Amino acid sequence: MSTPTSAQTPRLPPLPWLIFASRWLQLPLYLGLIVAQAIYVVQFLRELWHLLDSTLLGGAHMAGPYSPEVMIMLTVLGLIDVVMISNLLIMVIVGGYETFVSRLRLEGHPDQPEWLSHVNAAVLKVKLATAIIGISSIHLLATFIKASELPDRVIFWQLLLHLTFVVSALAIALVDRIMSPPQRPAGHA
Numbered sequence: 270m271s272t273p274t275s276a277q278t279p280r281l282p283p284l285p286w287l288i289f290a291s292r293w294l295q296l297p298l299y300l301g302l303i304v305a306q307a308i309y310v311v312q313f314l315r316e317l318w319h320l321l322d323s324t325l326l327g328g329a330h331m332a333g334p335y336s337p338e339v340m341i342m343l344t345v346l347g348l349i350d351v352v353m354i355s356n357l358l359i360m361v362i363v364g365g366y367e368t369f370v371s372r373l374r375l376e377g378h379p380d381q382p383e384w385l386s387h388v389n390a391a392v393l394k395v396k397l398a399t400a401i402i403g404i405s406s407i408h409l410l411a412t413f414i415k416a417s418e419l420p421d422r423v424i425f426w427q428l429l430l431h432l433t434f435v436v437s438a439l440a441i442a443l444v445d446r447i448m449s450p451p452q453r454p455a456g457h458a
Contacts, residue, residue, distance in 0.1 A: 292369055292370050292371075293370065293371075295365070295366075295369060295370050296370060299362050299365065299366050299370070302358055302361060302362045303362060305358060306355060306358045306359070306362070309351055309354060309355045309358070310355070312351055313348060313351045313352070313355070316344060316347055316348055316351065317348060319344070320341065320344045320345070320348070324337075324341060339414060342414065343411055343414060343415075346407055346410060346411050346414075347411075349407055350404060350407045350408065350411075353400065353403050353404045353407065354404060356400060357397065357400040357401070357404065360393065360396055360397060360400060361393075361397065363382065363385060364384075364385065364388045364392075364393045364396070365393065367385060367388055368388055368389060368390055368393060369390075373385075384396065391445045391448070391449065392445075394441050394445070395438070395441055395442050395445055398434070398437060398438035398441050398442075399438055401434055401438070402431075402434050402435055402438055405430065405431045405434050406431065408427065408431075409427055409428065409431050412424055412427050
């Protein structure tokens with residue numbers, strides 16, 4: 270499929286042109302998320318260095334009320350959390366830009382994410398919801414590890430929030446399924 274040239278693209282009247290061009294106001298938002306992504310990379314490297322220093326390089330032992338094994342597990346969960354949030358940022362940056370601002374024209378590029386070829390607002394919402402559930406799961410696991418030191422109400426509210434994320438994701442997926450039912454193969458009634 271070829272992209273239309275400027276000679277083939279119809280000229281819009283001023284108001285529709287302005288409304289359509291306003292999508293570019295989102296560009297600074299996506300650039301800001303790229304800066305946030307870089308901050309997460311720095312945070313990840315700091316946490317990884319702390320883990321390496323305290324466990325392999327003979328630095329100060331991991332401080333805290335837990336055993337070294339539990340502290341390592343909590344640190345690794347923190348690293349996984351940073352990676353999952355970073356993945357969420359990538360989905361929002363790439364998928365949002367592609368959906369709402371302009372095409373990235375990655376067709377045929379060997380590094381094009383598989384999900385990007387069929388991204389739309391509904392697919393992006395479901396992917397974001399499942400990513401948020403993953404992030405919430407990591408936080409909930411860390412909370413369960415520290416459960417003996419936390420008030421029951423904190424654990425209750427975190428569990429309730431996590432379940433709310435799960436129910437919300439299921440509702441989003443259900444609404445998407447109702448709005449866009451899967452196509453049946455030809456010949457099936």
